[in-house]
Amino acid sequence: xxxxxxxxxxxxxxxxxxxxxxxxxxxxxxxxxxxxxxxxxxxxxxxxxxxxxxxxxxxxxxxxxxxxxxxxxxxxxxxxxxxxxxxxxxxxxxxxxxxxxxxxxxxxxxxxxxxxxxxxxxxxxxxxxxxxxxxxxxxxxxxxxxxxxxxxxxxxxxxxxxxxxxxxxxxxxxxxxxxxxxxxxxxxxxxxxxxxxxx
Numbered sequence: 352x353x354x355x356x357x358x359x360x361x362x363x364x365x366x367x368x369x370x371x372x373x374x375x376x377x378x379x380x381x382x383x384x385x386x387x388x389x390x391x392x393x394x395x396x397x398x399x400x401x402x403x404x405x406x407x408x409x410x411x412x413x414x415x416x417x418x419x420x421x422x423x424x425x426x427x428x429x430x431x432x433x434x435x436x437x438x439x440x441x442x443x444x445x446x447x448x449x450x451x452x453x454x455x456x457x458x459x460x461x462x463x464x465x466x467x468x469x470x471x472x473x474x475x476x477x478x479x480x481x482x483x484x485x486x487x488x489x490x491x492x493x494x495x496x497x498x499x500x501x502x503x504x505x506x507x508x509x510x511x512x513x514x515x516x517x518x519x520x521x522x523x524x525x526x527x528x529x530x531x532x533x534x535x536x537x538x539x540x541x542x543x544x545x546x547x548x549x550x
Contacts, residue, residue, distance in 0.1 A: 410434060465507050469493070473512035483519035492520045 381390050384401040391401035398405075406415045409426040411433050416426035425431040432439045470493040480487045494513045497505050505511040520526055 469507045469509070469512065472509055474514055476509065476512075477514035480514060481516040481519055482513050483515055483522075486516055490517050491515070492517060494520055494523060495525070498525045 380393060382393050382399070383389070384391055384404055385399045386404040387401065389401055389403075406417055407424075408415050409430055411425055411430035414426050425434055473493045474491060478487070479491060481491065491514055494515045495502075495506070496511050496513055499506055502511070515523070
């Protein structure tokens with residue numbers, strides 16, 4: 352194979368050529384910053400703000416940071432708390448309070464400290480034994496004899512609790528959705544099909 356008589360250009364020659372090319376022709380495009388109105392050379396075609404406006408200085412610590420949104424004024428939550436103590440006080444004041452319409456969108460949740468204590472007391476009273484089949488130990492569940500949702504006053508009453516294994520708990524009438532399908536919601540499944548006549 353015949354080799355070319357021309358000497359091959361090294362990468363440093365290419366770099367020097369393009370550096371000279373850019374120096375002669377920069378800036379390619381000049382835009383006006385949407386925030387401060389200063390002219391700048393964008394790094395991308397969609398850049399609308401200059402680098403100083405895109406990376407402002409934090410008023411608390413002075414470090415430059417990239418804004419996640421236009422309204423972000425500080426670099427971190429710690430600096431935000433130092434910049435506006437009143438905001439932190441308002442957040443702490445309402446933390447943990449559920450909105451007034453929470454009960455319309457969410458079912459009462461299990462798993463609170465009171466629920467855990469009640470369940471432990473039921474297990475200790477029944478000696479960790481299923482009250483239906485007599486099996487001791489294993490995976491046990493505390494069953495509400497009167498439904499959790501319909502009797503809020505008896506939710507943490509020890510007399511309303513019963514220790515059951517998972518298999519026996521599933522056989523109860525109030526387990527899961529069984530009461531809905533066999534109770535007041537049963538009419539949905541047993542509606543008669545109306546005869547609209549032959550087509």
